[in-house]
Amino acid sequence: MSSEVAVSKTGTRLRSPRHMLADSATLGPFLTLLVLFVLFSLFIPKFLSWRSVSGIVNAATPIGIVTIGVTLLMICGEFDLSVGSLVALGGYVFAMLLLAGAPPALAALLAVALPALFGLLNGLLLVWTGIPSFIVTLGTRSIYRGIVWLFSGGTLIQMLERPAVLALFNGRLDVLNELLPKGANFRTSLIWFLLAVLVFQYLLTRTTFGNHIFAAGGNAQAAAAQGVNVSRVKVISFAFSGALAGLTGILLFSQFRTVRVTTGAGMELSAIAAAVVGGTALNGGVGSIWGALIGVLLISMLRTGVILMDIPFIPADNFEAVVGATIVGAAVLNTWLGQGRAKR
Amino acid sequence: MGRTQDHSEPLVRMEAIVKRFGTITALDGVDFEVEYQQVHALLGDNGAGKSTLIKILTGVYPPTEGRIYFEGRHVRFSSPRDARALGIETVYQDLALVDTMSITRNFFLGREIVRRLGPIPWLDMRAMNERTRSALRDIGIEIRAPHEKVGSLSGGERQSIAIGRAVHFGAKLLILDEPTSALSVAETRKVLSYIENAKARGLSVIFITHNVRHVHMVADAYTILRHGRKVGTYYRGELSERDIADLITGERER
Known part of the structure; x- marks a missing residue:
């Protein structure tokens, strides 16, 4: 084997740092997150406070849930550009049913189930037509938002009262905040996000279905030759992605008590960005849910850091440029590590 | 036999x-x-x-x-x-294995060993790792670590794993x-x-x-x-x- 690889007495290999980074899709992004956190804490006044940390986390959780679904799909080799529209769909279904006096549980259930159904449709379109998912969901992205527009009449919904269900989905997480020093302001969306992370991390790494997701994206022909139903795996993953977008719609409405036709617009790209920053490969087969978690935290932290730094030529509303640079940097790093993998 | x-x-x-x-x-x-x-x-x-x-x-x-x-x-x-x-098992040159997955996960792809923790199914990675190692050893293939990614193996090692898999599962x-x-x-x-x-x-x-x-x-x-x-x-x-x-x-x- 290559000279970089030594075999220790126990048979486990002593590896170069590059190989360790390459073997774990998540380690690199995690270290980046850690280093940036330390640097920002040292050099930006006010960064290291419970207020800013909870702000970073709160901003990361809704997009984080969307990113989990997008990551799942990217691992099986597909893209979902319709998730932003499905966030709006979920938000409207939830809001309209609540306003119509439906039981909150039913409203929430349908706000997840309908987007899941639309996600399923994405998957079926992909499997039936063989058109790349990038194109299929580029189309359904507009179609789904059109459907939202149709049944909402294009009007914004604003809720003045505060039913208890909103506090459950995205209220203040006072149990935690009271334990922490002043300034901590975590929200319950964090609980939903962590729950989703655990469930999908389990699904991806500890179930047959997860094994088949990695195989479908890594080498669909080899997977099919071993009896994996690649189409089925992809269709189900699309349904999950839609369901998670619907949940995000619920969380956003629960926080702002507002939903409009443009809600969630652009989230599909932010989610892909976060997934890539978290170490998920653009061509399938590699990625992790922890990576999605790290990716959204990293981007959210960069945003807060940049705003607090108050750099004259990067005003807060020019933050997208910073995200763009981060994505390109992460993609370059992933490619370099991928080559390290292939070379051995 | x-x-x-x-x-x-x-x-x-x-x-x-x-x-x-x-x-x-x-x-x-x-x-x-x-x-x-x-x-x-x-x-x-x-x-x-x-x-x-x-x-x-x-x-x-x-x-x-x-x-x-x-x-x-x-x-x-x-x-x-x-x-x-x-x-009847066919081993194709490049289409047999998923490079981005471990040896064990490739070996058991489509035939995963699942354990149950109460109602929750759970991949039994330990059992699969052990069986992969022993099955390959049986036909003369020594692997370093069953959790190693297939993409890091040489062409011959990859062939051997695909062959070992076919033999083990009763071809x-x-x-x-x-x-x-x-x-x-x-x-x-x-x-x-x-x-x-x-x-x-x-x-x-x-x-x-x-x-x-x-x-x-x-x-x-x-x-x-x-x-x-x-x-x-x-x-x-x-x-x-x-x-x-x-x-x-x-x-x-x-």
Whole structure:
């Protein structure tokens, strides 16, 4: 084997740092997150406070849930550009049913189930037509938002009262905040996000279905030759992605008590960005849910850091440029590590 | 490992196989037999019909005419899955494994071992790691770590894992498509030794190649195809490497 690889007495290999980074899709992004956190804490006044940390986390959780679904799909080799529209769909279904006096549980259930159904449709379109998912969901992205527009009449919904269900989905997480020093302001969306992370991390790494997701994206022909139903795996993953977008719609409405036709617009790209920053490969087969978690935290932290730094030529509303640079940097790093993998 | 079946019939018997694609005749009445515990080389130049014959045997295409017997029974495959269910496993050069997954996850892909924690299914990685290591060791393959990614292995190591997997999961006939064409000399020798180990365990192997040198060391029989017809089947010791090469190219008729 290559000279970089030594075999220790126990048979486990002593590896170069590059190989360790390459073997774990998540380690690199995690270290980046850690280093940036330390640097920002040292050099930006006010960064290291419970207020800013909870702000970073709160901003990361809704997009984080969307990113989990997008990551799942990217691992099986597909893209979902319709998730932003499905966030709006979920938000409207939830809001309209609540306003119509439906039981909150039913409203929430349908706000997840309908987007899941639309996600399923994405998957079926992909499997039936063989058109790349990038194109299929580029189309359904507009179609789904059109459907939202149709049944909402294009009007914004604003809720003045505060039913208890909103506090459950995205209220203040006072149990935690009271334990922490002043300034901590975590929200319950964090609980939903962590729950989703655990469930999908389990699904991806500890179930047959997860094994088949990695195989479908890594080498669909080899997977099919071993009896994996690649189409089925992809269709189900699309349904999950839609369901998670619907949940995000619920969380956003629960926080702002507002939903409009443009809600969630652009989230599909932010989610892909976060997934890539978290170490998920653009061509399938590699990625992790922890990576999605790290990716959204990293981007959210960069945003807060940049705003607090108050750099004259990067005003807060020019933050997208910073995200763009981060994505390109992460993609370059992933490619370099991928080559390290292939070379051995 | 002995087999209990009646071996008066060969493991595989393909009779008068004809395959036409539109006006093109890819196979024109080919007979092909593989005995139990035999390494059978299928030789021929590009376009001779080797892969068409194998695709018919593995259920990828139906034959236009002709019959297939497996273990003495007439069989008709409508998909590769049917052939696989009877124990016919094909190992393709690059399509066999998922590079981004570990050895164990590849080994058990589609046949995962699942444990239950109450109602929750859970992949039993420990059991799968152990079985992968011991199954590969059984046919002479030592791996460093079962959780290592397949993408970090050499071409020969990858072949060996695909072969080991087929053997472990009860294949009766192993079909190797150009298994040594991209390998170094040392690796080729290793892969050939796995083929012999598979044979020692009772399997039959069809080895498709156009490289006579590689197959000469392990083949019990050779069938040579040219332009969709069978030139002949020959047994170990009947022909020199030179004779075989001439028969493949048609420089000499026999």
